[in-house]
Amino acid sequence: MNSQFGLMNVWAQGDWVTKAVALILLLMSLASWMVIIIKALDIMKYKRLASEVDAFWKSPDFAQGIANLSAGADNPLRQLAQQGIEAASHVEGHTNPQLHDSFDVSDWITRSLRNTLDEFTGKLQSGLAILASVGSTAPFVGLFGTVWGIYHALLSIGMAGQATIDKVAGPIGEALIMTALGLAVAIPAVLGYNALVRGNKSVLLKLNRFAHDLHAYFVTGARVKSKL
Numbered sequence: 001m002n003s004q005f006g007l008m009n010v011w012a013q014g015d016w017v018t019k020a021v022a023l024i025l026l027l028m029s030l031a032s033w034m035v036i037i038i039k040a041l042d043i044m045k046y047k048r049l050a051s052e053v054d055a056f057w058k059s060p061d062f063a064q065g066i067a068n069l070s071a072g073a074d075n076p077l078r079q080l081a082q083q084g085i086e087a088a089s090h091v092e093g094h095t096n097p098q099l100h101d102s103f104d105v106s107d108w109i110t111r112s113l114r115n116t117l118d119e120f121t122g123k124l125q126s127g128l129a130i131l132a133s134v135g136s137t138a139p140f141v142g143l144f145g146t147v148w149g150i151y152h153a154l155l156s157i158g159m160a161g162q163a164t165i166d167k168v169a170g171p172i173g174e175a176l177i178m179t180a181l182g183l184a185v186a187i188p189a190v191l192g193y194n195a196l197v198r199g200n201k202s203v204l205l206k207l208n209r210f211a212h213d214l215h216a217y218f219v220t221g222a223r224v225k226s227k228l
Contacts, residue, residue: 015152021145021178025138029185032134035127036192042124043199049075050206056081057213076120076207080113084214087112106219113211120207124200128193135190142182149175 052069056077059065062085069078087109153172 017148018145018178021141021148022181024141025145025178025181025185028134028138028141028189032131032185032189032192035130036188036196039127039196040199043196043203046076046124046203047199047206049077050203050210052077053206053210062217076116077210079116079120080207080211080214083112083116084109084211084218088218106215109215109218113215117204117207117211121200121204124203128196128200131189131193131196135186135193138186138189139179139182142178142180142185145178145182146175149178 049070055068056065059068062081066078066081066085069075069081072078088105150172153175
């Protein structure tokens with residue numbers, strides 16, 4: 001049974017502005033959910049890769065430790081380990097000093113590992129700006145649709161010359177649906193953003209610990225043992 005109220009009626013009775021607002025909210029929702037799903041899968045993958053730290057440090061030598069890490073250019077542990085060994089080899093084997101060679105071994109390895117971490121952090125946080133933008137703007141987009149709908153509803157009521165409840169409730173209720181749509185788009189984006197930020201912090205914390213242990217290994221020859 002077709003209803004004279006609801007989303008389908010809003011779409012059927014709305015003008016091009018109302019339809020444009022609805023389409024914008026739909027695109028915002030699709031974009032935010034795509035980011036949430038893709039980034040959530042990435043965080044799960046990186047957490048799984050981060051669990052290989054123990055296998056790395058239990059290896060008999062550094063080469064075997066790298067071999068025990070999952071292959072692939074997107075493995076941050078492998079990237080850090082390879083960058084660390086390249087930085088250490090550069091300092092030990094470079095005989096022609098240049099400006100950047102004024103760093104000592106510790107500073108050079110720290111810089112190299114930090115660059116790798118910064119690149120991975122940027123990759124990990126990509127897409128979060130979309131969620132932040134959707135979460136902050138979607139309610140106002142929906143509110144604009146509501147204001148526009150109420151304006152036209154009042155015009156129609158004024159032209160009809162009557163303002164009875166049955167004539168006011170339908171158009172005003174349909175206009176308010178746009179506000180609900182804006183909130184329905186914004187709330188998942190905000191919650192998803194917060195959840196992804198927490199997940200990113202968890203992954204980065206493990207990578208920073210691994211980088212710290214790598215730095216200690218290359219500088220002192222041994223991993224720093226945790227007291228916890």
